[in-house]
Amino acid sequence: MDSASEWGALRITLLFGAAAVALALIAAPLLESRSGTGLARNAGVDLMSTGSIGGTTSYTIRRSVLQSSPDAVCIIRSDGARSGDC
Structure with missing residues (x-):
């Protein structure tokens, strides 16, 4: 493999990784608020x-x-x- 294709593969990998992290950071609070109960209430954790x-x-x-x-x-x-x- 030449250098240009290696950099292209690395860029694509980083792009999809960053997109997955961003989606997780946005989706987790939305899904928790939509469920109506927070993690602490479900687990019986005393805050x-x-x-x-x-x-x-x-x-x-x-x-x-x-x-x-x-x-x-x-x-x-x-x-x-x-x-x-x-």
């Missing part, structure tokens, strides 16, 4: 959020599937003191 508020004290709130109740909450203060179901 966790973090944040902060102004103040002088800090604490961590923990919830775990290993606690005695699904609604149990453990609060850990910055000095190490614990309250709730820890």
